[in-house]
Amino acid sequence: MSTPSPAAQSFPAVVGVLGGGRMGAGIAHAFLVAGAAEVIVVDVSEMAAQAAAARITKDLEASLTRGKINGELSDWTDRLTATAEVGAFARCGLVVEAVPEDMELKVESLRRAEAQLAPEAWLATNTSSLSITDLAEQLQRPERFCGLHFFNPVPASKLVEVVLAERTGAELAALSPRWVEALGKTPVVVKDAPGFASSRLGVAIGLEAIRMVEEGVAAPADIDNAMVLGYRFPIGPLALTDIVGLDVRLGIAEYLESQLGERFAPPKLMREMVARGELGKKSGKGFYDYPEA
Template identity: 65%
Template sequence: MSDSSLPPGLPQKLPRKVGVLGGGRMGAGIAHAFLINGARVTVVERDEPSAAAARERVESAAAKSLERGSTDGNLDEMASRLAVSVDYADFADCNLVVEAVPEDFELKAGALRLVEQQLHKGAYLASNTSSLSVSELAEQLQRPADFVGLHFFNPVPASSLIEVVLGRETSAELAAAAKEWTEALGKTAVVVRDAPGFASSRLGVAIALEAMRMLEEGVASAEDIDAAMVLGYKHPTGPLRTTDIVGLDVRLGIAEYLHSTLGERFAPPQILRDKVARGELGRKSGRGFFDWTN
């Protein structure tokens, strides 16, 4: 597939035109990753104010990449390859669309069905779900073989990992392509079969929930619990600070799903439920297990 209007430096393994459904923190990060690597990107949001905010997030992230010198090019050229819309029909010419709406099965399933209706034959569809069953989401679609999980990590620009989650019907061709896309984005693919929490969320949440229980029981302070993992096990960030970055509401949703599928070891601690009820969601709200107001 050729397009003379596309930049000559576009990696051959990268989709030429990429759609992202949802322009929040994760969606904007995914759009940014494809944009700085030369693809044309279309972000679709639910309304005009959300679309405007999504554009600002992606362009701001691209500007910071240029300032840091982590990518080449200029902002005007990148902006010319970014489209932001409120119309699903604008996904019609995309080779790949990545869904990045909140972690709710019915919401994701409905959104994926709407996107699939717009895609041409040969285009692929992916979900950025961090825990929901890719196989069960695929059952909602007409072309389950063309659907895969692409679990990006927050913050997307700094993360070196994408978890490629294969559903029961994901084609071998798509599985291979997803690994190639990951490499073209300068990241490493971890390929897992569809299972509750996959590999990353299951392990990450297990550690985080135990850290919360330790805090709840007064074993140590949040600072010292995190320091034990950072200094003792060389984790770049402690489990409680990571939870603040991910969002306590997001972690609670994943824990509830894992609790329902894998049993009591993933039961959310009361401290997590209480903080979410108070609106202490982590970095995005200014307070979680740590104070982010400054």
């Protein structure tokens, strides 16, 4: 039977995740594998919650197969609860929101979660670009709120961007990097700014790569190989855009354009691909084809 590791004592025993999609499931998996006593995932419906549970279970099975964790699958799944009832968060010491990248939806979701939490509990958002300070202003306890920007795919990624808002309290500023380290990942602490550090740089490179495809400079594979082999990127910017999702990156680019100017304007090709439903790996086609998607 798996037991919480000493490192896991850095974060609360019961952790909640709001949203059980690709990112939310990955975050839940990370806390389970790190030794959280229980992880509670809340989604919009019971059907969505059960789909999230299946997604997390699949990730756990993969971790067992690869020898990343040991024991029986039930050792891990017995500590997972998936539900549509947001009231389940009442027992959580930390909730991480992972709903789609839309300001109104984020605010509504964070307020719903915060209303269920004990006064001493912590709340975080997984937003990749939206202002943590603006989100915090919509909450009752902004000093207990920060950004925890996980990267896709969460189980394999070693980085979490810790984003501190203007009103993030000193205690949380000290705790949040320790939570990341307890997950076996490396924290990068940044102040709240449009796109933070990772999205701002990553999207800038990705948009320029798309413009190069649009202008016929080179084929997607050649552009990606230039960055992987020439600059030692672990994955090319176009392949990464497929993994993140063109629709997700389009939304981030539009937000960054509104905050930082024309250099983040989405290329015409990007808009056309999203309109055609060519969203990347999740749709089966993006800059590359994914026949098993």
